[in-house]
Amino acid sequence: xxxxxxxxxxxxxxxxxxxxxxxxxxxxxxxxxxxxxxxxxxxxxxxxxxxxxxxxxxxxxxxxxxxxxxxxxxxxxxxxxxxxxxxxxxxxxxxxxxxxxxxxxxxxxxxxxxxxxxxxxxxxxxxxxxxxxxxxxxxxxxxxxxxxxxxxxxxxxxxxxxxxxxxxxxxxxxxxxxxxxxxxxxxxxxxxxxxxxxxxxxxxxxxxxxxxxxxxxxxxxxxxxxxxxxxxxxxxxxxxxxxxxxxxxxxxxxxxxxxxxxxxxxxxxxxxxxxxxxxxxxxxxxxxxxxxxxxxxxxxxxxxxxxxxxxxxxxxxxxxxxxxxxxxxxxxxxxxxxxxxxxxxxxxxxxxxxxxxxxxxxxxxxxxxxxxxxxxxxxxxxxxxxxxxxxxxxxxxxxxxxxxxxxxxxxxxxxxxxxxxxxxxxxxxxxxxxxxxxxxxxxxxxxxxxxxxxxxxxxxxxxxxxxxxxxxxxxxxxxx
Numbered sequence: 347x348x349x350x351x352x353x354x355x356x357x358x359x360x361x362x363x364x365x366x367x368x369x370x371x372x373x374x375x376x377x378x379x380x381x382x383x384x385x386x387x388x389x390x391x392x393x394x395x396x397x398x399x400x401x402x403x404x405x406x407x408x409x410x411x412x413x414x415x416x417x418x419x420x421x422x423x424x425x426x427x428x429x430x431x432x433x434x435x436x437x438x439x440x441x442x443x444x445x446x447x448x449x450x451x452x453x454x455x456x457x458x459x460x461x462x463x464x465x466x467x468x469x470x471x472x473x474x475x476x477x478x479x480x481x482x483x484x485x486x487x488x489x490x491x492x493x494x495x496x497x498x499x500x501x502x503x504x505x506x507x508x509x510x511x512x513x514x515x516x517x518x519x520x521x522x523x524x525x526x527x528x529x530x531x532x533x534x535x536x537x538x539x540x541x542x543x544x545x546x547x548x549x550x551x552x553x554x555x556x557x558x559x560x561x562x563x564x565x566x567x568x569x570x571x572x573x574x575x576x577x578x579x580x581x582x583x584x585x586x587x588x589x590x591x592x593x594x595x596x597x598x599x600x601x602x603x604x605x606x607x608x609x610x611x612x613x614x615x616x617x618x619x620x621x622x623x624x625x626x627x628x629x630x631x632x633x634x635x636x637x638x639x640x641x642x643x644x645x646x647x648x649x650x651x652x653x654x655x656x657x658x659x660x661x662x663x664x665x666x667x668x669x670x671x672x673x674x675x676x677x678x679x680x681x682x683x684x685x686x687x688x689x690x691x692x693x694x695x696x697x698x699x700x701x702x703x704x705x706x707x708x709x710x711x712x713x714x715x716x717x718x719x720x721x722x723x724x725x726x727x728x729x730x731x732x733x734x735x736x737x738x739x740x741x742x743x744x745x746x747x748x749x750x751x752x753x754x755x756x757x758x759x760x761x762x763x764x765x766x767x768x769x770x771x772x773x774x775x776x777x778x779x780x781x782x783x784x785x786x787x788x789x790x791x792x793x794x795x796x797x798x799x800x801x802x803x804x805x806x807x808x809x810x811x812x813x814x815x816x817x818x819x820x821x822x823x824x825x826x
Contacts, residue, residue, distance in 0.1 A: 368448035370418040373469070374426070376410035377456045383408050385429045387752075391442075392422040400779050402752060418447040421531070421581070430458060439463045439482045440539060444531055444581065446471055474528040481517050481536055485510045495543075500551055504559045507544050511537065511569055527577060534578035538587055541569065545590040549604055552597050560594050576628040584636055588629070592622050612641050612654045616661060627663055634661055635668035639675060643790055646806055647679040675788075683788065687804050689796070690786040694748065694772040697758060702772060704802045710744040711825045712798040713808075715769065716789050718750045719760030724793040730811045731766045734819065741826055742800070745769035750778045750792070799825060 376384055388403045403414050423442040426435045435455070436443060439462025445451065449471030455464065463482050467475050490509050491502055498506065514536050523529045541564075548556050564570070570591055573583030593604055596618050600607055608615040616634055623629040641654045655676045662669055691704045704712070715731070717724035735745055747765035751757035753776060761771050774781040787796060797805040805825055809817030 368418075369415045370445055370447060371450040371469075372412075372414040372424075372426075372445075373450075373452045374412040374414075375452070375454045376430075376458075377454060379410045379430065379455075379458060383429075384410060384412075386412055387427040388414055388424055389427075390416065390418070390422050390424045390445075392418065392420060402778065404752065418445065421446050423581070428460070430460075435460045436462045438486065440478060440535065443475055443478075444528075444535060446528070451475070471528075473523065474532040477518075477521065477523075477529060478532050478536060481514055484517060485513050485540075488513060500548070500556060501559060503544055503547070504563045507540055508563045508567075510540050511567075514540065530572070530575060531578055531581060534572045534575060534582040537569070537572045538582035541587050545587050545594065549590050549593050549597075552594070552604075557594075557597070564591070565595070574623070574626050574629055579629055579632045584632055588623070588633060589637075592618050595622055608637050609640060609644060612637060612650065613657055616654075616657050620661065628666075631662045631666040631668055634658055635666070635672050638672050642675055642679055643788060644807060646788070646804075647684045648806065651676070651679065678788075682786070683804060685804050685806050689798050689802055689804050690783050691802070692748075692772075692783045694774065694783075696773075697761070697771050702770065704798075707744055707746070708802060709800050710742045711800060711805075711822065712802070713743065713745050713822070714787075714796040714798065715745065715747045715765060716750065716784070716787070716794045716796075717747060717760075717765050717792055719756050719764050721764055721792050724764040726812055727793045727795075727810075728763065728765050730815065732768075734811055734815065735766055735768060737819070738822065743822065743826075746772060748772045748774065748783070750774050750781070750784060752776055752778060797822065797825060 372388065374386065383406055385406045386404070390401045390403070392399050392401065401416070403416060405412055405414065421444060423444055425442050427433050428435050434441065437460070443462070450469045451467065451471055452469040454466040456466075462475070462479050463486065465479070467479065488509065490506055491498055493502075495503065495506070514533060518524045518529065518533045521529065524533075545564075548560055570583070570587065572578065573588060589608055592615075593600060593607060597604065599618075603611065615637060619630055619633050619637075623633065635658070638654050638658045642651050645651045655672075658672060662672075689704060693701050693703045695701050715727070717728070731745070745766055745768070747761070747769040749757045749760065749765065749772070751760065751773070754773070757773050761767060765771065774783065778784070787794070795808055795811075797808050799805050808821040811818040
């Protein structure tokens with residue numbers, strides 16, 4: 347009996363490993379294309395939590411036929427960027443698509459018409475995408491208003507979103523696969539992207555009329571229900587929609603503090619999460635875990651991180667699949683990223699191919715700026731830092747811009763636009779998010795600023811120069 351049980355368990359383990367090791371395949375065919383060379387870039391966002399991994403696959407073809415295959419352990423979202431027409435080929439339709447380990451998807455694009463709604467989609471895993479395509483086509487053809495979304499009043503936007511969500515509900519309710527894993531995810535994605543802009547704008551434009559519209563069209567109609575799902579919460583809703591839903595439900599309490607409230611007032615935010623979603627333990631645990639990790643990322647081992655962590659362990663179910671991840675991350679902050687600890691002794695090339703080590707900069711306060719070409723927030727930061735940097739010229743302060751761009755030409759093209767032109771420009775040699783300095787520094791968002799003292803030890807993450815230039819300058823001056 348024991349022998350039989352052993353082989354049964356062994357079979358199950360081997361079967362799981364086999365599934366986990368299946369390759370995911372993406373085939374893309376451009377028909378009647380006009381460009382001589384097409385270049386595609388596919389970033390694959392693997393992971394369902396604050397700490398995500400991103401792997402990028404790039405290919406150039408002159409015949410319009412592309413084949414990508416890559417290992418995938420979990421469901422992930424991918425985008426596909428092209429050098430023809432626009433840059434993101436899934437619009438119109440959706441910004442990203444969801445793929446599963448073992449999917450084998452075929453996309454045919456005709457006459458240079460991009461967008462999921464214009465593609466022919468087939469292969470294993472295509473059912474969920476064809477459903478999204480069908481719903482997107484129906485929504486696009488059923489708009490209540492002919493004017494563009496940007497020109498609509500807030501009332502018209504609520505009416506438009508209400509109409510779109512009715513269509514999503516109706517089409518999924520009629521589908522026999524509506525309760526399957528993939529179709530629950532597909533519906534959640536459509537609901538998330540339909541609500542995202544409206545919910546965000548409602549926070550910024552909040553007044554009595556917005557409060558009335560929000561209650562009438564969103565709260566009373568239970569529009570966020572598809573996002574309150576233990577399966578979908580890890581993929582859709584948690585970034586904007588559910589946090590902003592909490593904001594809108596409690597704006598009288600937030601007042602003027604609503605901007606970045608969950609990051610600036612994490613203890614109060616935790617209480618509001620409990621208030622709104624305490625009955626959905628998986629939603630509560632996800633939102634608190636995700637926000638706690640964000641606090642860690644932006645503050646490392648600081649008082650706010652310690653206070654947030656203390657509250658976190660008192661609120662979140664210890665059996666939650668996120669709990670140990672947060673605990674381990676806090677331990678890493680304490681052991682590795684604590685102020686006064688030595689930073690990673692990098693050895694990176696500049697634009698002339700000359701390598702620079704952190705040891706070479708001893709005696710100077712070092713401000714590390716991590717960025718990449720095309721990052722809008724990096725461009726905004728670079729503009730502000732360029733104004734601030736001359737004020738530190740008489741001090742022993744060294745600005746170091748470290749790019750995570752994929753290729754040398756892309757990196758060099760972005761210098762001075764997405765980074766401070768006068769800084770020491772260094773490059774992670776195409777390793778991007780897999781480079782040891784990125785992993786060491788827990789860098790999951792760009793731009794990220796890190797300050798080191800004269801001995802190459804960690805000072806911390808400074809106030810953001812764009813939102814708090816005075817606080818940033820004071821932070822740096824205290825280091826001298």
